[in-house]
Every structure is written in structure tokens, then in C-alpha cells.
Amino acid sequence: ETVLTQSPATLAASPGGSVTLSCRAGQSVSTHLAWYHQKPGQAPRLLVYGASTRATGIPDRFSGSGSGTEFTLTISSLQSEDFGVYLCQQYFDWYSFGQGTKLEIK
Amino acid sequence: QVQLLQSGAEVKKPGSSVKVSCKASEGTLSTFGLSWVRQSPGQGPEWVGAIIPVLGTKDYAQKFQDRVTFTADESMTTIFLEMKGLTHDDTATYYCARGRPQGGFDPWGQGTLVTVSS
Numbered sequence: 704e705t706v707l708t709q710s711p712a713t714l715a716a717s718p719g720g721s722v723t724l725s726c727r728a729g730q731s732v733s734t735h736l737a738w739y740h741q742k743p744g745q746a747p748r749l750l751v752y753g754a755s756t757r758a759t760g761i762p763d764r765f766s767g768s769g770s771g772t773e774f775t776l777t778i779s780s781l782q783s784e785d786f787g788v789y790l791c792q793q794y795f796d797w798y799s800f801g802q803g804t805k806l807e808i809k
Numbered sequence: 810q811v812q813l814l815q816s817g818a819e820v821k822k823p824g825s826s827v828k829v830s831c832k833a834s835e836g837t838l839s840t841f842g843l844s845w846v847r848q849s850p851g852q853g854p855e856w857v858g859a860i861i862p863v864l865g866t867k868d869y870a871q872k873f874q875d876r877v878t879f880t881a882d883e884s885m886t887t888i889f890l891e892m893k894g895l896t897h898d899d900t901a902t903y904y905c906a907r908g909r910p911q912g913g914f915d916p917w918g919q920g921t922l923v924t925v926s927s
Contacts, residue, residue, distance in 0.1 A: 737913035746904055746917035747854065753912050790853060794912055797870070798844065798856040 705729055705793050709801035715809040721779040724804045726791035728772040735795035738767055738776045741803070742787040750789075751776065783808070811835055813905050813918035820924045826893040829921045831905030832886055839863040839885035842908040845877075847901040848920075855901075859908065860888055895925045 706729040716722045726736065734754035739747035749758045751767035754774055764785075766777045778785055788803040812834035821827050831843070845857040858869035862881035869877055878891045890903060903921045906914035 735912060739913075746906075746920055747914075748917075749913045749915040751913075752909070756911075758913065758915065792854075792913070794908075797868075798846075800846075800854040800856070802853040 705732060705796045705799050707791050707793055707799055707801035709789075709791060709804050711804060712802070713805045713807060715807045716781055717809045718781050718783060720781050720809075721777065722781065722806065724776045724778075724789050724806075726769075726774040726776070726801050728774070728793055730796070731771045732793040732795035734770050735793055736767075736769070736774050737792045737794065738765075739790040739792065740785070740787055741790060747790055778806075810916065811907075813907070813916055815903075815905060815918040815921045818922040818924070820926060821895050823896055823925055823927055825895055826891060827895060827923050828889055828891045829903050829923070831888050831890075831918050837862075837885040838881070838888060843888055844906050844908055844914060845879070845890045846904045846906055846914070846917075847899075848904070849898075849901040854904075857890065857903075862888060892923075895923075897925050897927075899923065900925045 708727045710725045736754045738751040741747040750761050755767045764779045786806050788805050790803050791801040814832045816830040819827050839862045842861045844859040846854045848854045860867045860879040862885045867879045876894050881888045904917050906917040
């Protein structure tokens, strides 16, 4: 199983600011990586797939990059609805998820 | 687009079994590759396995292959996850989700909370 490690575990930021989240894979997953946003009591929502392609309806404030084992998700112009947990998922070697980064309001 | 609608919350005793359903809001699920994912409180999601109803193919994560069975109804509008030998560690929200050919899971069902309690 390919282990995904996300950092930081928790991050505080202010509305209007920007943040960069990290996801590291235990072995190369090429660009077979997706990012999700999850709010309490809800299912994850797909943001990015193929490491850098935004899903339908996702604003360009969300930007994914990386390949191999190192990936980042940058969110700019933070809005109130952006707070919650961000998850990465690899689909190169079956499927696995990271433990998440919780983005909180500062 | 199609939505995935799951059955309601369940409370089960240790050692018992649970069966969770996932139904398409319109049409069938026959050509979809559908995964089951579970998420324990405060934890990251965990892939349980996947089914492609029209092909009859089923793949189980090694951790679950002895305790989980995926099925689909004849109309291929609903899929099911059955898990036996429940323990307290199986307490989680169970989701169905469509695997997209381009990558990623979308849409997801709303989730089914399974609580295992004595």
C-alpha cells in the first residue's frame, strides 16, 4: 500500500490569505493524485485530479502541482467556505488517502 | 449528474453483520467503477474495495477481503456492501463513490454511519 503523508496536520490562516498544503507519497505515484475538500458531516468533494487539473466548477484559486512523490495544493484568496479538511488520494497503486490537513480560520 | 443515495445509519453488535446500499438517483450504475470507502471518526478515508457491476468484477483491499462482499441488484441500480464479523474498530462512516476514468472519485454518496456497540 502506498502511504500518503500530509503536512501540516493543522494550519490556521486568515480570509483573503493563501496557504500551501503538502502531500508526500511513500513511492512514486506519477501524477495519479487527487485532492479533496471535506466539511464536517459531509463527503469529500473532488478539487483536483491528475495532480494539477481542476475538477468541474472548481475556481482557479485552487492550484495543484507535483509529480512522483511530492505534491502541493495552493489555495489563494481564502474564503470562509474554504475552511475544513483537505485530503490527498493516490490512484496509481489501487487507492489510498492521506490523513488530512485541517485548515482553520485564524 | 447522477447522485449516489445510501441507506440509513445502522447500530450493530460486535460479531454481527451489516449491509449498506448505494443507489443511483437516475439510470443504472452498471458501467460505473464504484468504490466503497470508510472513514473512522477523526481519521483519513480508507479504501475498502470496488465493483464494476456490468463486468461483475470485484476487488477488495487485502485488509477486508475475508470479511466484505460486494453485490449489485439485477437492475444494476443499487450496489451493496456487506461486512461480517463486526468489531468496535469497524465503527465508521461508509461511503460509495464513482471512480472516474480521468482520476479521482466523484460523485460520492452521502455516507452511512455504522456504529458497532455492545
